[in-house]
Amino acid sequence: MRIAVIGAYGLIGSYVSARLVVDGHEVLGLGRDLDAARRRFPALDWKRADLAEATVADWVALLGGVEVVVNCAGALQDSPRDDLRAVHVDGVRRLAEACEAAGVHRLVHISAAGVGPERATAFNATKLEAEALLAQSPLNWIILRPGLVFAPSAYGGTALLRGLAGFPGISPLVHADSLVQTIGAEDLALAVARCVRPDAPSRISLDLVHSEALTLVDLVGRLRLWLGLRPAPVVRLPLVLARATAAVSDGLAWLGWRSPMRTAALEQLRMGVRGRAEDAATLGLQVRSFDALLTAAPSGVQERWFARAYFAKPAILTCLFGFWLLSGLIGLTVGFDAAVAVLTTSGMEAGLAAQAVVTGSLADIGLALLLAWRPTAARSLQGMLLITAAYLIGGALVRPDLWLDPMGPLLKSIPAAFLALTALALLDER
Known part of the structure; x- marks a missing residue:
């Protein structure tokens, strides 16, 4: 079938698109910056679309002949390039209306584990609002809420964790005891592949996490061993230093530098990433543990180079x-x-x-x-x-x-x- 993936060159979107292509689907890749995407993923049919700006009419024109839409687009924090409400709420509302008008059979929406009314951040509030508006839509939808997504490719928060694991001599951490549940990018892609099947469940929200909750100390320590580096003492950074670093990163975002060390990321770390591990069984999915993910993707010199160069950059x-x-x-x-x-x-x-x-x-x-x-x-x-x-x-x-x-x-x-x-x-x- 013809499937449109929004944000198809992102960390999650790229693995989802690759899985769908392997399964024999025709994938329409949608995103803002397509020059590099076309070179990296030639198997996709690429068209430009911005979730924050595209109108209902724009989407209807793009979705002709599409049977399923997978929305992998999202943002962490407001910046000149990203508007959380425009992406997470207004964009999803217009997309849902367009899917209904274009006769799209199903909308698979990627949210995030742990979003809820008790988490008073713009990221969580807009993600939750998007889920609520989809719940009121007449569409055949399914919402997937992955935990911390770990992939062989390094980007965003997991890239930061690799950088911390490769830090020379010590492991500097803030909110070191926060609990995080993970999922592999390939497991998440498999979940999406099962969601596009005609017999897949519909109008349901599912958390996708492994049952083991790890502290940041555990995550960074295991990543350091995976890189082949000697264990290093953990240095718990003062919160005031972490907040100052996040404030600087927020300022740099207005110059176009989207660091994973911004205020929103710091707050997400403080709250942790938790979800219902039993939900994966609804899709017949067995989410692999973090150790199993590391075992399945042994590190090489390129991972060590990246980790050591992360803060050098x-x-x-x-x-x-x-x-x-x-x-x-x-x-x-x-x-x-x-x-x-x-x-x-x-x-x-x-x-x-x-x-x-x-x-x-x-x-x-x-x-x-x-x-x-x-x-x-x-x-x-x-x-x-x-x-x-x-x-x-x-x-x-x-x-x-x-x-x-x-x-x-x-x-x-x-x-x-x-x-x-x-x-x-x-x-x-x-």
């Missing part, structure tokens, strides 16, 4: 931002005369030398600001490499003696360039 980006920003500011202020003197010593006219210093300093500041804005970060890093190359070539032509300068003004640019190259290689988020 923001450190590298921060270092580069500070380096280029300060370089530009110093060039325009206290270091201006010295920089001009370097050029005039080589025979350059004073006015031209001053203009070159100002232009170079402004370029440095501009690259730093472009790096801070996520959509232009890659271009900024590429610009850093080009300017460094021009600086080295120009220095070799104008002042070749600086290669032997004991302070190494030219030599030090080479490791800075490789740092930018490393950041460019680590920039992808999924």
Whole structure:
């Protein structure tokens, strides 16, 4: 049958789509950013759709010939890119109306384990409201509420857990004793595959979790052993430090950096992730334990690289931002005369030398600001490499003696360039 998967290139959506393709279904992949998705998942028929913006008429046009819709789209926290109410509530309402108008046989909606009225966060409130409006819909619907989804691919919260597991020397944790129930991405995909069958139950909400509830200490410790690393002492971070980090991450989200360490994620960790393990039997599904998931996907060097580089990535980006920003500011202020003197010593006219210093300093500041804005970060890093190359070539032509300068003004640019190259290689988020 023809099945539409909304958010088909996300962590959950990609595993769901892959399972449906293997089962012989024709999958229509729907999402906002399709260039990379088409390259990564060529087996899907891709069309652009934004759950937060698409009208009922838009959906009806997209869903022609579709028998089942699987909604894997969602957001954790409001940001310039994500609007929780628009995605979780208004978008789902329009989608449900369109499914009814287009004659879609079934809507499978992915929610989250533990959502309820007692959890006073925007994430939980909007997820719960979406479930309530589907319950009132005449559609043939089913709601799946997975626990913490662990997958061989690393993204979001489970990527953060891998980073914590790979942290050098210690395991820094907050809310270390919070309890979490897990499900594997492949088990969740199998559940969706069973939900699209004609004989599947309907108009029901099911939690999908393994019965074992693990503390964050247990999760990170088991991940560390899975990575092949020695056990490390747990350092329980003060809540005030965690909240400060989350506040910074919230601010960075407005620059396009969607860190899993934001306030909403911290609150979700505090409350834990719990659900009814017995619900999986309704689908004839046996959810594997966290240990079984790790055993089925043995780690390799790529997992260790990712875990060790997880916190190195923001450190590298921060270092580069500070380096280029300060370089530009110093060039325009206290270091201006010295920089001009370097050029005039080589025979350059004073006015031209001053203009070159100002232009170079402004370029440095501009690259730093472009790096801070996520959509232009890659271009900024590429610009850093080009300017460094021009600086080295120009220095070799104008002042070749600086290669032997004991302070190494030219030599030090080479490791800075490789740092930018490393950041460019680590920039992808999924």
